[in-house]
Amino acid sequence: MTVRPGTLFVVLAALTAAPVGMAQEAVAPEKSSVLKTAPRMASFAFTSAPIAPASDFAPWVAQDAQESADDVRLGRCLADKEQCETVDLARFRRVLEVAATLPPREQLGLVHHYFNKVTWTSESRDSWSSLTQTAAQSRGDCEDIALAKYRTLRRLGWGPENLRVVIGWDNEEKDWHAWLAARDGEAVFVLDSILGLQRASAYPHARVVYSISELGVWDHAPDYVPPDRAGDQVTAEADVPKRAARLAANGYVSNKGNLK
């Protein structure tokens, strides 16, 4: 039997491409049921391999570019307090000075609490702010705050292998949320802009979908298919004090003693 080269190529290409086509045709199941397959934050580990470099992830690339562009502004401020563009940026400069004198876990606490006081803003566009933007304006939303903590701790000498910005699903609020995970020795901490600083084991209500650092992107819920943007409506409680109080009432404890 004679097989034409073109025919063989087409057959091989079709066979090898089949899994991709199947993945694209898969029907996205309901969010609530699929998210049950996403791991809880309590089992979060820093040990798995990333699925891709961070340079393949558009939001990170854009944030990183902004970070580099703003480095000059921040550098001027760090070198000379008089060059700080805003009072908030000068205060951030002081945060770095003070934090540099503290042991690692106290650095976590200071950086976490400092950025948790920023004014929460809504965004008309979905972009991740640079550390300088968040610090200078003292404004941001949850991923801006998580990223600001990440970049600050990196400046304080924390290794990227011990820090991860985590994007997940808040089962209490039925809402997407972002927070920072930090590892100090064997302990994993969650630095959350709503609930405070917690050990990951005390953070049972959140499901992890993906996480990111400069070392890569981790897909923690490969069976979960995010819905289209249009179908992903935000339903969060706008009154955060009420929200935090309700979570506390449901047994999600505060940060007291969690650093020990």
Next chain:
Amino acid sequence: MKKLVFASVMVAIAAPALAQGDKEQTRLAKLEEIVVTAEKAQPTGYQPDAKTAALLAEIEKSK
């Protein structure tokens, strides 16, 4: 015929890797669709310990 066999083997080796790369890109594009833009009020947070609170107060006074 040798060329045909060689080409077929090369395709068989390279295609799965290419398909895996496509799959990863598709997955990343889906993850990028997750929009964390919830509009929320000022977060309350929890009270820092005494030492951290004192440091934060000192920082707040700095200008």
